[in-house]
Amino acid sequence: MYLISTFHSILAMALTLAIPGQAAPSQSLTSRATSDLPLTAQLKLANTATERYALLPNDSDFLYDFTASSNNETALPIASSQNWPALVGVGLSFSISQRPACTMSFLHLHPRATELFAVTSGRIQSYMVPETGVTDAQGNQRVVSTELTAGMVTVYPAGSFHTQVNPDCQAANFSAAFNSEEFAVGLVSARLFALPDEVVSRALGGVGVDEVQRIRGLVPDEAALVVGECVKKCGL
Ligand SMILES: *[C@@H]1O[C@H](CO)[C@@H](O)[C@H](O)[C@H]1NC(C)=O
Ligand SMILES: *[C@@H]1O[C@H](CO)[C@@H](O)[C@H](O)[C@H]1NC(C)=O
Ligand SMILES: *[C@@H]1O[C@H](CO)[C@@H](O)[C@H](O)[C@H]1NC(C)=O
Numbered sequence: 001m002y003l004i005s006t007f008h009s010i011l012a013m014a015l016t017l018a019i020p021g022q023a024a025p026s027q028s029l030t031s032r033a034t035s036d037l038p039l040t041a042q043l044k045l046a047n048t049a050t051e052r053y054a055l056l057p058n059d060s061d062f063l064y065d066f067t068a069s070s071n072n073e074t075a076l077p078i079a080s081s082q083n084w085p086a087l088v089g090v091g092l093s094f095s096i097s098q099r100p101a102c103t104m105s106f107l108h109l110h111p112r113a114t115e116l117f118a119v120t121s122g123r124i125q126s127y128m129v130p131e132t133g134v135t136d137a138q139g140n141q142r143v144v145s146t147e148l149t150a151g152m153v154t155v156y157p158a159g160s161f162h163t164q165v166n167p168d169c170q171a172a173n174f175s176a177a178f179n180s181e182e183f184a185v186g187l188v189s190a191r192l193f194a195l196p197d198e199v200v201s202r203a204l205g206g207v208g209v210d211e212v213q214r215i216r217g218l219v220p221d222e223a224a225l226v227v228g229e230c231v232k233k234c235g236l
Contacts, residue, residue, distance in 0.1 A: 039055065039085045040081055040082060040085050040088055042055055043055055043056075043081075043085055043088035043089065044088055044089075046089075049089060052088065052089055055085075056085065056086055061085070061086055062086050064079040064084045064086075064094075066079070066096040077095055077096055077097035077098075078093065078094075078095045078097075079093060079094045079095070080093040080178075080181060080182055080183060081093065081181035081182050082182060087181040088181060089181075090181055091179060091180065091181055092177060092178065092179060092180075092181060093113070093177075093178045093180065093181050093182070093183050094175070094176070094177050094178070095174075095175060095176040095178075096173075096174075096175045097173075097174060097175075097176075098171045098172065098173050098174070099122075099124060099164055099166040099171065099172045099174065099224070100166065100171050100224055101166060101168060101169050101170055101171055101230070101234060101236060102166065102167070102168075102169070102226060102227045102230035102231045102233075102234055102236060103165075103166055103224035103225060103226055103227060104163055104164065104165040104166075104224070104225045104226075104227055105163050105164050105224065105225075106163065106187050106188075106189075106220075106225065107161055107162070107163045107187070107188040107189060108161070108162065108163065108185050108186060108187050108188060109156075109159055109160060109161050109162065109185075109186045109188065110156070110158060110159075110178060110180075110183045110184060110185060110186070111158070111159065111184055111186055112158065112180040112182065112183055112184060113158055113178035113179050113180035113183035113184075114155065114156065114157050114158045114178070114179050115155070115156040115162075115176050115177070115178050115183075116153055116154075116155055116176065116177045117148075117153065117154050117155075117156060117164070117174060117176045118148075118152070118153040118174060118175050118176065118177075119148040119149060119150055119151070119152055119153075119172060119173070119174050120150055120151075120173045120174060120175060121150050121172060121173040122149070122150070122166060122168060122170055122171060122172025122173060123147065123148070123149050123166065123167065123168050123172060124147070124148045124149075124164045124165070124166060124172050124174065125145070125146075125147050125164070125165040125166075125167055126144075126145070126146045126147070126148060126154050126162065126163075126164050126165075127143060127144070127145050127162060127163050127164075127165075128143070128144040128145075128146075128154070128156050128160050128161070128162040129141065129142075129143050129144075129160060129161040129162070130142055130144065130157065130160050131157075131159065131160065158179075161188055165227060166227075166230075167227065167230055168230070168234075169230075169233070169234035169236070189219045190219060190221075193212075193215070193216040193219050197209045197212045197213060200212045200216075
């Protein structure tokens with residue numbers, strides 16, 4: 001009896017919550033759509049998925065062309081809710097890109113997303129550092145090192161540090177899926193060295209402040225780090 005009445009009150013509450021627009025102003029979505037808000041913001045404010053479809057009336061709104069964005073050198077080869085509004089509410093984003101010959105990506109993490117990283121041509125050496133407490137047989141922090149060629153996928157759990165090296169003389173093509181529509185990147189070295197000298201010094205076990213400043217000056221701000229030996233091997 002108790003269970004049944006509890007069930008009924010939960011059901012009643014669920015039905016109340018499901019009735020659209022009870023407490024909402026009577027202003028229609030279409031008039032809100034004419035507001036000055038960016039489309040992404042309008043989509044985030046939409047009450048329902050049906051309203052979001054109404055804000056994306058063109059079938060072409062559901063197409064993202066990576067070949068078009070790679071023709072524009074300033075455009076990132078990333079489709080997220082920020083540049084592809086159809087992803088609002090979907091919970092995913094996607095990338096199709098290349099790792100140039102003899103380069104390594106920044107050591108980075110994604111604060112809100114797990115990444116599936118798939119190689120479609122070439123070869124990638126991948127390194128992933130899982131969360132603290134994940135140790136190898138010797139009790140040291142575990143580092144997952146994998147080599148991927150076309151048709152292989154690896155996973156970078158949300159928050160794990162990772163980087164990819166292309167050790168070959170040709171570019172490697174890859175695609176990557178993220179389980180957040182706004183996945184974002186955190187650059188590990190840049191974030192560590194953003195702290196005051198004394199804090200970095202203590203974090204590194206008491207390294208001198210001069211040394212901290214010297215290393216901070218070396219942290220690169222290029223998106224791709226060149227792998228010296230490879231450049232020599234490939235005569236680039
Ligand atoms: C739909 O697409 C066409 C052509 O691609 C464009 O001219 C039109 O402005 C679009 N309409 C909306 C509402 O975005
Ligand atoms: C290139 O992409 C940037 C960023 O998305 C955009 O602001 C710019 O208008 C684009 N330029 C061209 C020529 O399409
Ligand atoms: C890698 O991607 C580029 C750019 O999309 C493409 O032109 C090239 O054919 C691809 N290479 C291979 C081997 O698939």
